[in-house]
Amino acid sequence: MKSILIDASDEKNLQVAIKEEERLVHFFYESNDKKSIIGNIYLGQVDHVEHSLQAYFINYGNEKNGFLPFSHAFKVLRKGEFIAVQVTKDEKDNKGVTLTSFVEIKTLLMIFVANKVKNMGISKKITSLEKREILQNWFNEKGFKESLNVIFRKESEDENLEALDQDCVNVQKILNTIEESYSKKEIHLIREEFNLAEKIIRDYYKKNTEIHIEGHLKIKDIIKNRIKIKPHKDKQPIFEKHEIMDQIEALYSDRINLPCGGYIKISYTEALTAIDINSGSCKKVKNIDENSLLVNLEAAEEIAHQIQLRDIGGLIVIDFIDMNSSSNEQMLEETIKLRLENDKAKFNVGNIDKFGLLSMSRQQIRTNILRSTHSKCSSCKGIGFLKLPSIIVSSIIKNIRIVAVKDGITKIIVGTRQEILTHILNSYKEQIFDIERSFNINIEFVQSNHNFQINYLQNGKLIEHDHEVIRKINEGKFALKPITYKKHATENLIKTNEFNRDNNILKEDLGLGLEGIDLENLDHANNPNKIEKISDIFDIASLSPMQDLYFEKNSNTIKKSSREKSQHINQSIKITQIKRLNKNPNEANVYDGSYYKDTNALIESLDSASNLQLKRHQ
Structure with missing residues (x-):
């Protein structure tokens, strides 16, 4: 199960996590002080042309000019000329933003790219020929401009054409706004990109994805009307409830x-x-x-x-x-x-x-993630990093709530640095009071030399709250759970000696070798660990393309050739690589330039090419 978890409980920063099964797969953080402007569209003006860098420097209304490579401009520009541009990279250190004039507008179903030669693309993940033809016909009938590119995302496969039409209407309004902006002839913001949560939903939402949100965050109707978003009402922080805080x-x-x-x-x-x-x-x-x-x-x-x-x-x-x-x-x-x-x-x-x-x-x-949540250390001039006060305060409040839900808690004592204490008193006082009222507890802050330490009184006993995940990691006491992937159609990675116990395979490179596989008795395998069909051989061989494999005429087995035996063409067929082409287990390709529809056709070709009469189990 895939979940998008949005933590908007702190109005000063926004955190979004994506969880699959039990593992965190993506994490995004954005503070009000340092918002990303990637995706914003501006009407900018060419400040100067730098031929040595093959780029234009564009004044788009910020202190630093934006960098527009020649290759990202749809026409030749002159100094003083106005141009609609979109931010593709934020500022970093002393570098300004990177811009493009090929404006990209994303929806849940499609991606539109303006100022490019008219073309259409369909996601490779849409495999239905019927659906691809429907989308192609829809595109041809819409009569898009010659300078507009349209790409259909995987999510468009299950939607009706009315939803595509509605997306077109919304995008056309944006394109019209961009065209009208030129008449103003002044530098300004044309369109602000979605907020972080909206962008993540738009870019990462798939069918059967659950979305949970904690706190108050405005989500645009264009998303809310199509996707169900569940409010998080539990007293535990949303990330702790879904077991990804650590x-x-x-x-x-x-x-x-x-x-x-x-x-x-x-x-x-x-x-x-x-x-x-x-x-x-x-x-x-x-x-x-x-x-x-x-x-x-x-x-x-x-x-x-x-x-x-x-x-x-x-x-x-x-x-x-x-x-x-x-x-x-x-x-x-x-x-x-x-x-x-x-x-x-x-x-x-x-x-x-x-x-x-x-x-x-x-x-x-x-x-x-390290740069977005940390600042450079003033003592070592950037060799080390210090966690930002806003991140530390966010962790303190989450851990206070984790402790507060325990039974018998009367008091929580938080020790932290002086600058963090000042930050809390100036910006988070009301939030602390709300927690005290909600859980009927007393929260006390004291100065210490640590980022933060938490102790609490539970049934009259003072207990330390152990939250230091990094210390546990360095002591080897905290390990992430193994990654679980969906079974890949072309995947058969062998990590252990399980295959080595199969008496049909001689031990070779942790089971990757194919020596000794008896083709005659292949289908007689009763042990579930044994190879049962020719296509399983292709699975293993595709993982070891460095091996030279061949069928031996006399023993009727697959063997690995040594350098001394590499010339035994009269007795064998040499296969330098066998690789699965797609999801169909009966389709394989031998690197002799031929494509074989199924394994029988492959074996017949091998027989014909080398005059081998391979026995087949009937």
Whole structure:
């Protein structure tokens, strides 16, 4: 079950979390002091043209000019000319915003891009040919302008054409407003983007997604009229009720503990993000190579998850534990690619080099969670980070409420730094009074040297409230639950020795080898762990493309070729790669340039090509 959880209980900042099963998959934070303006549309004016940077600098009404690359301008501009632009990146350090003149307007069902050659796109996730034809015909009949691009999102598959028509009406009003803005000939904001919660709902809502909101936040009718939003009425904070408070706090730690006992360390620098994998206390497998693979596989899954959760962008270098098998390295690369395939950001994953390093790049689509919730330390000039006062106060109030719902609580004592105390007294006094009245308790604040500590009186006994998730992480006492993914149609990752116990397979690379598979007796397998059909062989072979596989004529089995035997073309057919093409288990592709509709056609081709008379079980 997927849930979008919106915490608007603090009017000074907004937090949105997306939860799937028991894991936090996305977290967004925005304060009133530092709101994102990505998506805002302005009528700007060309301040100057910088040919050396291949860009225009646009005055859009802020202190710093915006950066508009030549490639993002739909026409050649001159100094002083007015142009409608949209923000694609917020300011960062000394850099101004990045702009585009290809204005993008998103709805729940479609994406419209203005100032581009007329074209239409349909999400690859819409697989029904009938539905794709309906959308194509609808697009052709609408008579859109020659400068408008339309992309149908997956959500449009289940909607009727009336809903698409309504979206068109709403978008046309925005496009008309943009055109009319040119007549004013003055720099101004044309359209403000949705608030954070509305953007997340629009971009991440899928069928059967539940949406819960705590606090008072205005949601536009265009969203409320189509999607059911449930108010959170429990006395516990919404994130605590849905058991993700600790996972959110763990985002601020540079260490992630793995279920196997290993751990990951993440280090941010100006040039790149370095991720290091350590085996820690993992000794589940006696063989050092198998133990390394086990830790690396868990790390690869978690790293792909954390990269998206923390929105880590730019150059990322991952230092895996050294392994001797090139096929195992290939497996790690494929695992990361597979787990990033639904990432909304663009990415490029390289290969593991001779030093055991995997380099990849990823587009950053929002401000990194660490930068959005922390400020640079004034003592070390930015080498370290301090959590923002607003984030600390938000955590204090949530933890006060967590303690307050316990039975027998009469008093809560909060110790925190002087500047945090001042922040609470100036901005959160009424909220503290409301909690005292609601739970009939007394809350006392005292000065301390910590971000915050909480003690409480319960039935006359003073008890310390343990909220320090990062301390538990560093002590190895807090680990995230294993990631559970929906079964992928092309996926058959083998992480343990389970396949090695199958007597139809010789032990090779943790079960990835295909040596010794008896085709003649393949369908006689009674053990549920045994391979039962040819297509299962393709599953395994697709995970080890580094292996050279062939059918041996005499023994009628699949074998892995060594360098000395790689020329045995007379006795075998050599398959350099077998890879599943799509969701149909009977469709496979052998890299000889031919496509085979089913496994029988594949085997017949193999027979014909090598004069092998493979026995088949009737």
